[in-house]
Amino acid sequence: MGNCWGARIKDGSPHPGASGMFSKSGGKDGSRLSGCSSRASSASMPPNAKTECEILQSANVKVFSFSNLKSATRNFRPDSVLGEGGFGSVYKGWIDENTLAPCRPGTGIAVAVKRLNQEGLQGHREWLAEVNYLGQFCHPNLVKLIGYCLEDEHRLLVYEFMPRGSLENHLFRRGSYFQPLSWNLRMKVALGAAKGLAYLHSAEAKVIYRDFKTSNILLDTDYSAKLSDFGLAKDGPVGEKSHVSTRVMGTYGYAAPEYLSTGHLTAKSDIYSFGVVLLEMLSGRRAIDKNRPQGEHNLVEWARPYLTHKRKIFRVLDTRLEGQYSLSGAQTIATLALECLSYEAKMRPSMDAVVTILEELQDSCEAEKHQEPKAATKQMSAPVSGSKSSRKPRRRSLGGTKETVGTNPKSLAHSR
Numbered sequence: 001m002g003n004c005w006g007a008r009i010k011d012g013s014p015h016p017g018a019s020g021m022f023s024k025s026g027g028k029d030g031s032r033l034s035g036c037s038s039r040a041s042s043a044s045m046p047p048n049a050k051t052e053c054e055i056l057q058s059a060n061v062k063v064f065s066f067s068n069l070k071s072a073t074r075n076f077r078p079d080s081v082l083g084e085g086g087f088g089s090v091y092k093g094w095i096d097e098n099t100l101a102p103c104r105p106g107t108g109i110a111v112a113v114k115r116l117n118q119e120g121l122q123g124h125r126e127w128l129a130e131v132n133y134l135g136q137f138c139h140p141n142l143v144k145l146i147g148y149c150l151e152d153e154h155r156l157l158v159y160e161f162m163p164r165g166s167l168e169n170h171l172f173r174r175g176s177y178f179q180p181l182s183w184n185l186r187m188k189v190a191l192g193a194a195k196g197l198a199y200l201h202s203a204e205a206k207v208i209y210r211d212f213k214t215s216n217i218l219l220d221t222d223y224s225a226k227l228s229d230f231g232l233a234k235d236g237p238v239g240e241k242s243h244v245s246t247r248v249m250g251t252y253g254y255a256a257p258e259y260l261s262t263g264h265l266t267a268k269s270d271i272y273s274f275g276v277v278l279l280e281m282l283s284g285r286r287a288i289d290k291n292r293p294q295g296e297h298n299l300v301e302w303a304r305p306y307l308t309h310k311r312k313i314f315r316v317l318d319t320r321l322e323g324q325y326s327l328s329g330a331q332t333i334a335t336l337a338l339e340c341l342s343y344e345a346k347m348r349p350s351m352d353a354v355v356t357i358l359e360e361l362q363d364s365c366e367a368e369k370h371q372e373p374k375a376a377t378k379q380m381s382a383p384v385s386g387s388k389s390s391r392k393p394r395r396r397s398l399g400g401t402k403e404t405v406g407t408n409p410k411s412l413a414h415s416r
């Protein structure tokens with residue numbers, strides 16, 4: 001097992017490079033936030049923090065050598081890159097199902113290999129947090145960590161391969177491979193992701209995820225959703241405490257307002273991020289999109305007034321979904337998103353409550369499907385008057401190229 005530094009996991013002490021409230025750092029488009037909350041009791045060590053050795057020893061995963069992962073990805077060939085994040089590049093590789101030894105492409109099982117850019121302590125912390133959490137958890141809505149590599153300066157993570165990639169690509173990329181996700185599939189993905197988050201918040205896991213966003217929701221062949229990226233996850237508050245004080249980390253556009261202003265992190269911060277993602281699914285718009293006209297850059301601010309009015313929600317709904325949803329279904333989701341986005345954290349629902357609402361909606365859709373075909377006439381389209389002038393001119397193609405990544409609401413803090 002690699003070298004154990006004996007370092008304790010805490011994201012308390014500010015990264016040496018961070019200055020001011022939110023210093024931009026790392027992130028593939030530089031929008032991850034890194035900052036110190038003025039009120040964060042950042043130096044305090046969580047009582048249950050494990051040493052690096054303890055984490056690596058207790059992780060229930062395979063330890064890979066660097067040379068094996070080099071072979072599995074054919075020397076990290078550029079054409080095997082699945083995506084890039086602030087942490088580094090993610091490559092597709094192949095390993096034998098039983099021995100987990102590297103094998104020829106197309107044989108054995110496909111894996112996703114994430115290689116950390118060699119970038120110092122913060123990247124290492126996040127790498128270790130990933131091993132810590134994913135090395136213990138096993139849930140159908142969390143991506144499976146197969147193993148890791150810690151060798152000299154190399155830090156890699158090996159995950160199960162998710163054939164349909166991220167929700168981000170399906171919602172925002174244009175191109176023949178990425179057809180717009182249907183309403184039913186969006187609801188399925190929302191439910192799967194909600195279950196993953198509900199598990200993290202459960203008494204069993206007691207974790208605050210802190211980085212809920214579309215690029216961290218990965219999709220299986222059948223569009224089952226799994227959460228990935230636990231680099232920013234934190235143990236939830238223990239005992240009398242209602243929150244954890246931390247450096248402010250996460251992704252612009254997704255972080256809860258009270259967390260941004262105080263550094264106080266609760267599970268309700270995740271619920272806010274869930275609301276943002278729900279709104280992205282509803283609207284097909286990114287949380288932050290500087291390519292949109294003035295007043296529409298921030299999705300939550302722009303959409304909030306429309307969500308409170310029954311007929312106005314059409315202004316928010318993705319035009320590509322027309323004819324696929326029922327009015328009541330769309331209203332349920334809009335109301336749910338609005339509740340998750342409540343300014344007051346206490347007013348936000350729990351993830352269990354969110355799961356229940358999404359399940360009920362799915363059940364009612366199933367029931368409708370099995371009714372007479374006439375039920376299809378209940379599916380709503382946006383009123384002609386609403387769709388014409390108010391929406392079409394606002395839509396802008398984000399394209400499918402690298403430049404579009406620059407408009408992503410990327411990470412607030414990863415000093416990656």
Ligand SMILES: Nc1ncnc2c1ncn2[C@@H]1O[C@H](COP(=O)(O)OP(=O)(O)OP(=O)(O)O)[C@@H](O)[C@H]1O
Binds near residue numbers: 168
């Ligand atoms: N297990 C996986 N299977 C398939 N594709 C994956 C897997 N993990 C990651 N990817 C792809 O690689 C991309 C980059 O992932 P990564 O988690 O490094 O960055 P990100 O989430 O896009 O951004 P950030 O660094 O801000 O979190 C993902 O968006 C996804 O398309």
Ligand SMILES: [Mg+2]
Binds near residue numbers: 085215216228229
């Ligand atoms: Mg990610």
